[in-house]
Amino acid sequence: xxxxxxxxLRKELNEIxxxxxxxxxxxxxxxxxxxxxxxxxxxxxSLYQGEVFKxxxxxxxxxxxxxxxxxxxxxPDAQAPIHPHVYSNGHICASILGNEWSPVLSVSAVCVxxxxxxASCKTKERPVDNDRYVRHAPENPKKTRFHYDGESx
Amino acid sequence: MKVHVKHWNAVAQWRWNTGNAxxxxxxxxxxxxxVPFEGCCPACKMPGDDCPLIWGECSHVFHMHCLLKWxxxxxSKQQCPMDRRTWVTAERxxxxxx
Numbered sequence: 001x002x003x004x005x006x007x008x009l010r011k012e013l014n015e016i017x018x019x020x021x022x023x024x025x026x027x028x029x030x031x032x033x034x035x036x037x038x039x040x041x042x043x044x045x046s047l048y049q050g051e052v053f054k055x056x057x058x059x060x061x062x063x064x065x066x067x068x069x070x071x072x073x074x075x076p077d078a079q080a081p082i083h084p085h086v087y088s089n090g091h092i093c094a095s096i097l098g099n100e101w102s103p104v105l106s107v108s109a110v111c112v113x114x115x116x117x118x119a120s121c122k123t124k125e126r127p128v129d130n131d132r133y134v135r136h137a138p139e140n141p142k143k144t145r146f147h148y149d150g151e152s153x
Numbered sequence: 154m155k156v157h158v159k160h161w162n163a164v165a166q167w168r169w170n171t172g173n174a175x176x177x178x179x180x181x182x183x184x185x186x187x188v189p190f191e192g193c194c195p196a197c198k199m200p201g202d203d204c205p206l207i208w209g210e211c212s213h214v215f216h217m218h219c220l221l222k223w224x225x226x227x228x229s230k231q232q233c234p235m236d237r238r239t240w241v242t243a244e245r246x247x248x249x250x251x
Contacts, residue, residue, distance in 0.1 A: 004186065004196070007195050008186055008187055008195070011188075064185060065223055065226060066228070099230075100237075102234040102235075102237070103184070103185045103219075104185060104235055
């Protein structure tokens with residue numbers, strides 16, 4: 001029997017195919033119900049004008065009860081945005097991906113939140129503890145217990 | 154002219170009474186699984202009394218099984234997925250409308 005996650009993800013995918021992604025977000029790859037890739041850019045005026053980033057979503061079979069693991073992809077053609085909540089390994093410190101996840105959220109909703117997180121950035125800088133975090137970071141950002149401070153995003 | 158009805162079929166349709174104004178809106182879905190309330194949660198095979206809805210005092214409605222799955226996790230902090238208020242199950246609104 002199809003898992004909860006694949007049923008829910010199929011619905012989300014149908015919606016994306018029918019209505020398209022929110023502005024500035026493009027679906028790059030959703031060949032299965034485990035890993036999806038999106039491109040994301042901030043439209044309009046921002047510190048990231050002209051920059052396009054790549055997001056990876058990983059789902060376990062309990063999605064949306066359990067949150068997706070979401071991070072920026074680092075590779076030859078992709079970099080993580082320089083942002084106070086984004087580590088240089090692509091991990092993102094955003095409360096909705098952690099302790100404020102809710103099963104009524106969706107992939108699109110997460111994309112839009114991250115987009116507005118970038119759009120509202122005032123200074124391009126890495127998190128203060130970037131080097132320390134990246135040295136010891138688990139492969140899956142969901143295993144990190146982020147400490148959220150400042151405005152919740 | 155006289156008409157004799159020899160045969161007839163009754164057709165009935167049921168719908169959960171969610172108490173929401175837009176009840177003729179067929180797009181009323183459970184926010185967790187995104188399946189219509191009249192369908193069943195992903196864990197069930199048959200819609201109906203075996204896969205009921207649950208109401209919170211905050212007025213939000215879900216498939217009971219979906220909500221319980223969420224509330225059963227530590228991450229939920231026992232909060233409603235919609236408004237993050239502590240989930241309190243409301244008394245089932247039976248017959249509040251005919």
